[in-house]
Amino acid sequence: MRVGLLTGGGDCPGLNAVIRAVVRKGERHYGDELVGFLDGWKGVLDRQTMPLDVERCRGILPKGGTMLGTSRTNPYKVEGGSQRALDNLRAEGIDALVAIGGDDTLGVANKLAGEGLMVVGVPKTIDNDLSATEVTFGFDTAVQIATDAIDRLHTTAESHDRVMVVEVMGRHAGWIATQAGIAGGAAEILIPEEPFDIDAICERLKGRHNRGRYASLVVVAEGTVPVEGTMEVQSGELDAFGHVRLGGIANRVAQGIEERTGFETRVTILGHVQRGGTPTAFDRILATRFGIAAIDAAHAGATGQMVALQAGHIVLVPLEEAVGASKTVDPDLYHGVAEAFFG
Numbered sequence: 001m002r003v004g005l006l007t008g009g010g011d012c013p014g015l016n017a018v019i020r021a022v023v024r025k026g027e028r029h030y031g032d033e034l035v036g037f038l039d040g041w042k043g044v045l046d047r048q049t050m051p052l053d054v055e056r057c058r059g060i061l062p063k064g065g066t067m068l069g070t071s072r073t074n075p076y077k078v079e080g081g082s083q084r085a086l087d088n089l090r091a092e093g094i095d096a097l098v099a100i101g102g103d104d105t106l107g108v109a110n111k112l113a114g115e116g117l118m119v120v121g122v123p124k125t126i127d128n129d130l131s132a133t134e135v136t137f138g139f140d141t142a143v144q145i146a147t148d149a150i151d152r153l154h155t156t157a158e159s160h161d162r163v164m165v166v167e168v169m170g171r172h173a174g175w176i177a178t179q180a181g182i183a184g185g186a187a188e189i190l191i192p193e194e195p196f197d198i199d200a201i202c203e204r205l206k207g208r209h210n211r212g213r214y215a216s217l218v219v220v221a222e223g224t225v226p227v228e229g230t231m232e233v234q235s236g237e238l239d240a241f242g243h244v245r246l247g248g249i250a251n252r253v254a255q256g257i258e259e260r261t262g263f264e265t266r267v268t269i270l271g272h273v274q275r276g277g278t279p280t281a282f283d284r285i286l287a288t289r290f291g292i293a294a295i296d297a298a299h300a301g302a303t304g305q306m307v308a309l310q311a312g313h314i315v316l317v318p319l320e321e322a323v324g325a326s327k328t329v330d331p332d333l334y335h336g337v338a339e340a341f342f343g
Helices: 015-028 041-046 081-091 103-114 139-160 175-184 198-210 249-261 281-299 331-341
Strands: 002-007 033-037 049-052 096-101 119-123 163-168 188-190 216-221 265-269 305-310 313-318
Touching (some): 015 033, 015 096, 041 081, 096 103, 096 281, 103 119, 119 281, 139 216, 163 249, 175 216, 198 216, 198 249, 216 249, 281 305
Parallel strands (some): 002 033, 096 119, 119 305, 188 216
Antiparallel strands (some): 305 313
């Protein structure tokens, strides 16, 4: 078989591990010819490719990012884009395509599968908000990076009697904020699933400080919003999939805290630091397992399916099921565990 690969959406640690696994088993076990499309669906539309083989993939396992490049190009937002994508894939002689990405990338893959493309999806999002899989690779690395940052900020906050507000990624789901906040001992964790009341937060922070705690860490996911009518938030430009470019909610939260409490408050926005660098061992292993399962699924003719982790096993689920809705934070984890340490 001639198998194509692409990586779409935001980069995250573990992408190269997936590519390496698909190429390794595809070439050595099945005798496949592997080809990578550059910059996600953009490479399919522009017919920009690179050959992939075991030799080219040497040394990429511990590297972050993606050797294929990525973009947020949406073929369905380009006139005639879906047909051009199908035509180019046929012209390249692609028998099966492995699409590695999140909700948007796999949403495109699902639509193209419905138009006759032989495609297998691999779930990728550091936000961990993709349905049908217990966890996605890159998430563990992001949580570890955020936890390390929180640990470091505790000491400087204590030295200056400050409140530190840490902004982490999480557009629709606050998995990173919740788990890093619990692991890092945050005083408050703000997530998109739970609109926050800035006045209630400030009352709890004042209570902490009145008890002799002169430093507090507040972790906030980038997609977090206040209770309607309590604070103004900024709006940004949209990408090709209609998503607002986020970032900056931590500044509004910090301003609100300082105005209401008088406590000196500083902001750290981790941003793309969470995406970059070496993946953890967990993410390397999970990504490798996903890659092996994806090439096996392609040879089994499992079109329109996505590899997923369920109960410790790699299984196949319909792409339609995977992209149907975001996986949000478990209320028991947030209210039952995280909230026990607020204030």
